[in-house]
Amino acid sequence: GAVVSQHPSWVICKSGTSVKIECRSLDFQATTMFWYRQFPKQSLMLMATSNEGSKATYEQGVEKDKFLINHASLTLSTLTVTSAHPEDSSFYICSAQSGGGDEQFFGPGTRLTVL
Amino acid sequence: AQSVTQLGSHVSVSEGALVLLRCNYSSSVPPYLFWYVQYPNQGLQLLLKYTSAATLVKGINGFEAEFKKSETSFHLTKPSAHMSDAAEYFCAVNSASKIIFGSGTRLSIRP
Numbered sequence: 001g002a003v004v005s006q007h008p009s010w011v012i013c014k015s016g017t018s019v020k021i022e023c024r025s026l027d028f029q030a031t032t033m034f035w036y037r038q039f040p041k042q043s044l045m046l047m048a049t050s051n052e053g054s055k056a057t058y059e060q061g062v063e064k065d066k067f068l069i070n071h072a073s074l075t076l077s078t079l080t081v082t083s084a085h086p087e088d089s090s091f092y093i094c095s096a097q098s099g100g101g102d103e104q105f106f107g108p109g110t111r112l113t114v115l
Numbered sequence: 116a117q118s119v120t121q122l123g124s125h126v127s128v129s130e131g132a133l134v135l136l137r138c139n140y141s142s143s144v145p146p147y148l149f150w151y152v153q154y155p156n157q158g159l160q161l162l163l164k165y166t167s168a169a170t171l172v173k174g175i176n177g178f179e180a181e182f183k184k185s186e187t188s189f190h191l192t193k194p195s196a197h198m199s200d201a202a203e204y205f206c207a208v209n210s211a212s213k214i215i216f217g218s219g220t221r222l223s224i225r226p
Contacts, residue, residue: 043216093158104214106158
């Protein structure tokens with residue numbers, strides 16, 4: 001149990017375009033989802049926390065207008081990178097947490113490359 | 116604020132040797148601590164977690180970690196390394212419902 005999927009697993013896009021990444025909890029209801037980014041050979045940095053049905057809470061330094069997060073249901077959250085630039089190229093990982101639980105379950109990640 | 120520090124960005128051991136990955140935490144309250152493993156181009160998998168029930172925590176794949184309050188440490192060990200253990204390992208602490216990750220330690224296994 002506790003499986004989280006991400007789609008797509010990798011994406012290449014041109015500079016200036018927008019890219020949407022989906023995060024789904026397959027066998028549980030995720031009241032909270034988290035989005036992280038990971039640069040090569042570095043640790044995971046939390047970008048934002050989203051609770052179902054409410055606005056996401058962004059970490060300091062993360063542009064909310066650039067990284068749009070939607071958590072419209074208990075099983076789906078989306079991250080949209082708007083007007084992507086090469087410096088946005090990274091590995092994006094989501095995690096999901098059920099209500100009352102202390103454990104986060106991680107998705108397999110999405111590698112974004114912006115040309 | 117709670118944080119974790121991983122000593123050693125890269126550890127290399129021989130197959131069959133003891134694995135020791137170091138993690139120290141900083142917390143003003145009893146922490147929840149985690150060890151995760153990440154294989155190349157994949158997400159994170161939970162190895163084990165400490166939630167104050169027992170100081171010695173056993174996890175998957177033969178790994179275990181011991182919570183030592185006096186040393187503010189939560190080192191990860193495995194008695195005998197396998198080639199399949201080669202991966203990136205992250206120590207993490209739960210802070211205000213968020214998980215704060217250490218910088219990671221890459222474990223290499225020599226044949």
